[in-house]
Amino acid sequence: MRSMLLFYTLYLLCLSLGLLCVVFVSYWNSTWRGGFAWDGTRLQFNWHPVLMVAGLVVLYGNAAVLYRIPLTWGQNKKPWKLLHAGMMFLALLLSILGLCAVFSFHNANKTPNLYSLHSWLGICTSAMFAAQWVLGLAAFLLPCSPMAFRRLLKPVHVWMGSIIFSLSVAACISGINEKLFFVLKGNTNGTQPYSMLPPEAVFANSLGVLIIAFALVVLQILSNQKWQRPEPEHDEGISQPLLREDS
Amino acid sequence: MRSMLLFYTLYLLCLSLGLLCVVFVSYWNSTWRGGFAWDGTRLQFNWHPVLMVAGLVVLYGNAAVLYRIPLTWGQNKKPWKLLHAGMMFLALLLSILGLCAVFSFHNANKTPNLYSLHSWLGICTSAMFAAQWVLGLAAFLLPCSPMAFRRLLKPVHVWMGSIIFSLSVAACISGINEKLFFVLKGNTNGTQPYSMLPPEAVFANSLGVLIIAFALVVLQILSNQKWQRPEPEHDEGISQPLLREDS
Incomplete structure (x- = not known):
């Protein structure tokens, strides 16, 4: 009972912090940026942080903790598998759009792509996410995947899920940091320099803090074994694909 | 047997990648920086990345996986507790020196401290590490700490250990990224710009990749339950302090 109270407190925190992250990143880019x-201008770039935070952090994190909600622990796991895959697909779609925004902005302005450590980390994380989604679909939703493959992949899928999430948070932190150094240059572009901590800097740094707080809550929910979905002995979650060969 | 082979392969990888991280960060700063x-110049700043990577990433990571080495699973846990605490103390010391290097450099050059998101993350991670070390000492090594406190703290200590490690990796990535934008400015200081990916940029980006690879190996070793130290039923690891009241 106390454990469930703690879970729902953390889950509420997860929802609130996720919402706050999206509000903060949108407000930062709509107000200060x-x-x-x-249209290929810097206003197109502004979609990049919003879509990456909304997709690869907030929606991804919420999709990851879905199976920890006791409401999803009924005998029929299939609707929740579909919802998990659907939320992850939307997260992947937002991330790809977020990448398109920055590539297209760079190309329009003859800026090279993929040179910074932030971009190396971000593109690898996105590629890992895409591979994880495709492998997850093939293993856990399609009827033709062998049981041995499912059993082998499940712990890898769970572990990689947390790793991709952590890497995407690291990519966001380095991205926000980089963006603030780019745009808060002091005299050269009429802004106060980052080092003077103008309101925009405090606000965007706080977005970084919120993202870290959200990540800690998600990772805490994922790591507590008491909150893992109790699987029946024949492990229905692994053995029953969404689409049966006879359906 | 296969599990142990995998462990030792990963552990060898952990040692090699850790060594490579220290070599890369030292070479980067000694050659290009x-x-x-x-002495308060930028050469003093160069200690910052070297000491933070060596302390808060490599030594910390190696100290964290210490209890996973089967060699440490003998009945007498005390020498390993001392070694774990000692390695962590050295890691903390290196991190504090690394922070002193950057604060002292900033102060000598009238640069404000603690304005960037990188610095907010780094200082919070270091503070959490210091608190974790002090609490760990108080709970697991001193004889006067109540058993209930030890049992309560152990899972928190283990979880916080991974979180502090992950945050320190995120701080390193944003720090390397920030430093490269600072120093590779193109015409203004006679360097090739970061966006042209000169050899220094490729090398320091690769340092970032090595740090991530090291972190993944450490987190994989920590997460595998098969490699956790088998504790006797009376949980000697928790219940026996290093210093007995009668010793």
Whole structure:
């Protein structure tokens, strides 16, 4: 009972912090960075942080903790498998759009792509996420995947899930840090320098703190074994694909 | 047997990658950044990345996986508790020296401290590490700590250990990224810009990749339950302090 109270407190925190992250990243880019467009200008770049934080952090984190909600522990796991895969697909879609925003902005402005450590980390994390989604679909939702493959993949899928999430948080932190050094240059572009901690810097740093707090809550929920979905002895979650060969 | 083979392969990888991280960060700063001094110049700053990577990542990571080495599973846990605490103390010492290097460099050059998201993350991670070390000493090595406190703290200590490690890796990634944008400015200081990926950029980005690879190996070793130290039923590891009241 106390354990469930703690779970729901953390889950509420997870939802609130996730929402706050999206609000903060949207407000930062709409207020201080000039808003959004899809026209090759810096307003197109502004979609990048919003879509990456919304997709690869907030939606991803919420999809990851889905099976920890006791509401999903009924005998029929299939609707929750579909929801997990669907939320992850939406997260992947937002991340790909977020990558398109920055590549297209760079190309329009003749800026090279993929040179910074932030970009190396971000592109690898996104590729790992795409591979994880495709492998997850093939192993756990398609009827033709062999049972041995499912059993082998499940712990890898769970572990990689946390790793991809942690790497995406590291990519966000380095990205926000880099962006603030780019845009808060002091005299050269009429802003106060980052080192003077103008309101934008405090706000965007706070976004970074919120992302870390959200990540800690998600990782705490994922790591507590008491909150793992109790699987029946024949491990229905692994052995029953979503689409049966006879369906 | 296969599990132990995998463990030792990963452990060898952990040692090699850790060594490579220290070699890479030292070589980067000695070759491209001009070497080391403790004189308030930028050569003093160069100690910062070297000491943080060596302390808060490599030594910390190696100290964290110590109890996973089967060699340490003998009945007498005390020498390993001392070694774990000693390695962590050295890691903390190196991190504090690394922080002193950057604070002292900033102060000598009238640069504000603690404004970037990297610095917020780094200082919080270091503070958490210090608190974790002190609490660990109080709970697991001193004879006067109540058993209930030890039992309560152990899972928190283990979980926080991984979290502090992950945050320190995120701080390193954002720090390397920030430093490369600072120093590879193109025409203004006679370097090739970061965006042209000169040899220094490729080398320091690779340092970031090595740090991530090291972190993945450490987190994989920590997460595998098969490699956790088998504790006797009366849980000697928790219940026996290092210093007995009658000793």
